[in-house]
Amino acid sequence: MDTKVINGNRSRPDHPPGCFEVVKGVADWLLSRTDVRPRIGMICGTGMGSVPGMINVRNEFAFEDIPHFPVSTVKGHAGKLILGFIGSVPVMCMKGRAHYYEGYDIAQCVLPVRVMKECGVTHMMISNAAGALNENFQVGDVMIMKDHVNFLGLAGVNPLRGISDDRFGPRFLLTSRIYDKEMRQMAKQAAKELGYESQFHEGVFAMVGGPNFETVAECRMLRMMGIDTVGMSTAHEALAGHHCGIKVFAFSIVTNKCDMEYDSGYHISHDQILASGFRMELMIRMWISTIISLLSAELEKTKS
Numbered sequence: 422m423d424t425k426v427i428n429g430n431r432s433r434p435d436h437p438p439g440c441f442e443v444v445k446g447v448a449d450w451l452l453s454r455t456d457v458r459p460r461i462g463m464i465c466g467t468g469m470g471s472v473p474g475m476i477n478v479r480n481e482f483a484f485e486d487i488p489h490f491p492v493s494t495v496k497g498h499a500g501k502l503i504l505g506f507i508g509s510v511p512v513m514c515m516k517g518r519a520h521y522y523e524g525y526d527i528a529q530c531v532l533p534v535r536v537m538k539e540c541g542v543t544h545m546m547i548s549n550a551a552g553a554l555n556e557n558f559q560v561g562d563v564m565i566m567k568d569h570v571n572f573l574g575l576a577g578v579n580p581l582r583g584i585s586d587d588r589f590g591p592r593f594l595l596t597s598r599i600y601d602k603e604m605r606q607m608a609k610q611a612a613k614e615l616g617y618e619s620q621f622h623e624g625v626f627a628m629v630g631g632p633n634f635e636t637v638a639e640c641r642m643l644r645m646m647g648i649d650t651v652g653m654s655t656a657h658e659a660l661a662g663h664h665c666g667i668k669v670f671a672f673s674i675v676t677n678k679c680d681m682e683y684d685s686g687y688h689i690s691h692d693q694i695l696a697s698g699f700r701m702e703l704m705i706r707m708w709i710s711t712i713i714s715l716l717s718a719e720l721e722k723t724k725s
């Protein structure tokens with residue numbers, strides 16, 4: 422059998438999803454088709470639809486045309502990878518994502534993050550649509566993630582599971598500062614400059630597996646744990662990014678409140694979530710554009 426030795430471990434013969442050789446191969450495939458050498462990576466979930474519109478596009482690829490890339494099957498997730506510039510900043514932007522609940526292995530879900538790193542990305546912005554557990558949050562608000570509870574990761578559904586390859590990062594990863602402090606600071610400054618402060622919060626996100634929305638008892642449990650928003654993406658991507666040394670910034674777009682009462686009659690649907698996200702697109706676009714202006718000065722300092 423044709424096996425390969427990586428760091429003293431014997432890998433499966435078929436190159437498991439997300440192994441270094443596959444990631445490097447995808448990065449080389451992309452870099453040979455573009456002149457853009459990206460510094461900022463973006464994963465645009467629901468509500469971030471207008472952000473790719475800010476990009477001076479050089480190259481655009483459908484996820485299904487990129488070797489090994491997980492393809493999104495969810496309404497509202499366009500499934501395009503864009504390379505180009507926002508101002509003078511070279512970016513690699515995913516318009517949509519593939520979620521774990523769509524049936525992918527968790528390592529396949531984070532393959533794009535590791536590809537970003539191999540393409541030169543140093544800073545990443547990740548968004549999700551989320552339900553608000555914090556009673557002070559309103560639909561239309563944004564929560565900057567200062568931390569997360571990764572229910573999948575805690576249960577072992579973790580992109581760091583399996584053979585440890587030092588070319589990505591360490592076997593045992595410290596995650597107590599997973600969300601970059603300077604980027605969070607810039608995001609808060611940008612919200613202040615734009616006069617959006619009252620709609621912006623900082624808090625704790627929980628990633629659950631989905632695709633169902635939570636029961637009332639689950640919502641109550643999450644809130645008791647000190648969690649502010651809940652969604653079906655992001656934590657695994659942040660983990661993979663932090664693991665390979667990318668500075669990670671992430672936020673929740675509050676598209677609905679979570680149902681805390683049995684007789685509330687409150688109804689949540691994916692279409693409502695898309696509609697809420699759509700209404701926030703302009704504000705998000707202005708905010709992201711301001712953050713990138715603030716970040717570009719820092720990127721200049723570390724230009725190779």
Ligand SMILES: O=P(O)(O)O[C@@H]1C[C@H](O)[C@@H](CO)O1
Nearest residue numbers: 466467549550653654691694
């Ligand atoms: O990719 P995100 O997290 O923004 O997608 C949202 C959250 C769920 O996957 C789904 C629920 O409507 O859309």
Ligand SMILES: Nc1nc2[nH]cnc2c(=O)[nH]1
Nearest residue numbers: 550551552634651652653
């Ligand atoms: N799990 C979960 N994901 C969401 N995405 C958008 N809203 C929600 C929600 O209420 N729960």
